[in-house]
Amino acid sequence: METLRVKPEFLADIKRGYSLIHKDAVTNRHYLETEGELFEVVDQFNRFLGKAYYGIQNKGIGWILSTHEEEAIDQEFFNKKIAYALKQRDSFFNDSNTTAFRVFNGEGDGIGGLSIDYFDGYFMISWYSKGIYQFRDQIIASLDILTNYKAIYEKKRFDEQGTYVDQDDFVKGTPGVFPIIIRENGMKFAVDLNDGAMTGIxxxxxxxxxxxxxxxxxxxxxxxxxxxxxxxxxxxxxxxxxxxxxxxxxxxxxxxxxxxxxxxxxxxxxxxxxxxxxxxxxxxxxxxxxxxxxxxxxxxxxxxxxxxxxxxxxxxxxxxxxxxxxxxxxxxxxxxxxxxxxxxxxxxxxxxxxxxxxxxxxxxxxxxxxxxxxxxxxxxxxxxxxxxxxxxxxx
Missing domain, CATH: 3.40.50.150 (Vaccinia Virus protein VP39)
Known part of the structure; x- marks a missing residue:
């Protein structure tokens, strides 16, 4: 695992929990070769700050996943992050009046570059860099372990031209017959999870x-x-x-x-x-x-x-x-x-x-x-x- 040194002017934010690694924040970025590879970040005195993954997204080159030096970035890590996020949405899962919501919101839930939305039994995963996409199997496995669902769909939002990648968005489960009708505060909305970049809501x-x-x-x-x-x-x-x-x-x-x-x-x-x-x-x-x-x-x-x-x-x-x-x-x-x-x-x-x-x-x-x-x-x-x-x- 490569070690990258964070410039002093970026240290305060990182120590306060800012998990995005700016492209100008490290002195030896050239050590990184393949998106998805893990690296450690340290300060100018080589003190450990966090473990991150390399993934190019807008102004960043990666996200810190853990600030615990002994924590492994493995299946258990993703299970814990997603389980905690699901628990925090209990009130949404128990509300029959609203059946579509976000269950995992990137850096807010501890994994930058990833979002997961729920649409009345269907999950939609959005990947915002090639880097986070390298952890696709572990994240999907976490949903398999922790949830019951009708199907999983995905959106790749990281092609080089900045536009949506044309793809079949179905991943696994029983394919939906779209549009499905979700509820939101008593209102109804038609949603299609396999129709390009947008869903309808x-x-x-x-x-x-x-x-x-x-x-x-x-x-x-x-x-x-x-x-x-x-x-x-x-x-x-x-x-x-x-x-x-x-x-x-x-x-x-x-x-x-x-x-x-x-x-x-x-x-x-x-x-x-x-x-x-x-x-x-x-x-x-x-x-x-x-x-x-x-x-x-x-x-x-x-x-x-x-x-x-x-x-x-x-x-x-x-x-x-x-x-x-x-x-x-x-x-x-x-x-x-x-x-x-x-x-x-x-x-x-x-x-x-x-x-x-x-x-x-x-x-x-x-x-x-x-x-x-x-x-x-x-x-x-x-x-x-x-x-x-x-x-x-x-x-």
Missing amino acids: FLDQRDVRKAIYDTYGKDTNTLNTFSYTGAFSVAAVLGGARETTSVDLAKRSLAKTIEQFSVNGIDYEAQDIKVMDVFNYFKFAQKHDMKFDLVVLDPPSFARSKKLTFSTAKDYPMLLEEAISVTAKNGIIVASTNNASFGMKKFKTFIDKAFKDTNTKYKIVETFGLPKDFKVNRDFPEFNYLKVCFIQKLK
């Missing part, structure tokens, strides 16, 4: 959908932008919205949104579903002086259309200005981003800039991060990537 937005369902959707005319499969629109309708408009550029969003409405017994023909560029829709709404009581903004971190390249880190204030122009007085804007490159404090500066630039007063009435099944290390908020603000437009 983003589980990290569960609390936000619940807030719309419980409180913010009632008696509203709702605009759901970057709507994907229309899950926020479903929450709004079931929460008492008068009408919804779902807008997404992807052609498949039409059929997927119709499907989500239909499994909830909603007449999709009574809802407006637009397959078009969101910014073009804003222009259309402004031209016709349309106003919405609830506007949902949940854009991808980066998107490109024929006329526009959009980045949340750069363009979110501009997106908010468009939303402000079509939001009714006292209406609510749900501003959301999953961009991990900035935190909630920075995100709120985007909000403040947009409202000041449009000479509009506002109040942030509620904020959300990741739900509790998406376990994160509280000392390092960058891992709590989800930032959602419910903003009331005052005047």
Whole structure:
């Protein structure tokens, strides 16, 4: 096992439990050859810090798995990590009203680069580097030992071009007949675990959908932008919205949104579903002086259309200005981003800039991060990537 020395400026975070090894954190990275190989990290005095695996993921070259020098990274290690994570989700497994949730959340549960989601009897494993994928057999064996399941599916999210690897996602068990219908706080959603990178629902937005369902959707005319499969629109309708408009550029969003409405017994023909560029829709709404009581903004971190390249880190204030122009007085804007490159404090500066630039007063009435099944290390908020603000437009 190779030994890599951590530079002094990175020591404090690692000693506090920061498990990602930054590419600039070690002095002798060239010793590593094959993703998946284990190595030890030490300080400048050769004092042991942890055992890690080599796996290239974004700005990191690996993750610390254990800070105990005598602990072996073997089948028992993976069994213990996954067993503890499953135990912490007992309340979810025992809730018949919510049958889809995250059972293992990467570094928050002790193994960076790995996530495992549960969909009513089906597990979906996501691998975020070639390195963690080398432990595939042990991790699947842990699920065999610790759980009963219908089937296991997987997503490889580590190809060199940064795009999803086309594959058959079925691993073992009895293949599902998709879509399956999962429940979430009483709502129903159609899910397909063997249809490319997406499943049909983003589980990290569960609390936000619940807030719309419980409180913010009632008696509203709702605009759901970057709507994907229309899950926020479903929450709004079931929460008492008068009408919804779902807008997404992807052609498949039409059929997927119709499907989500239909499994909830909603007449999709009574809802407006637009397959078009969101910014073009804003222009259309402004031209016709349309106003919405609830506007949902949940854009991808980066998107490109024929006329526009959009980045949340750069363009979110501009997106908010468009939303402000079509939001009714006292209406609510749900501003959301999953961009991990900035935190909630920075995100709120985007909000403040947009409202000041449009000479509009506002109040942030509620904020959300990741739900509790998406376990994160509280000392390092960058891992709590989800930032959602419910903003009331005052005047």
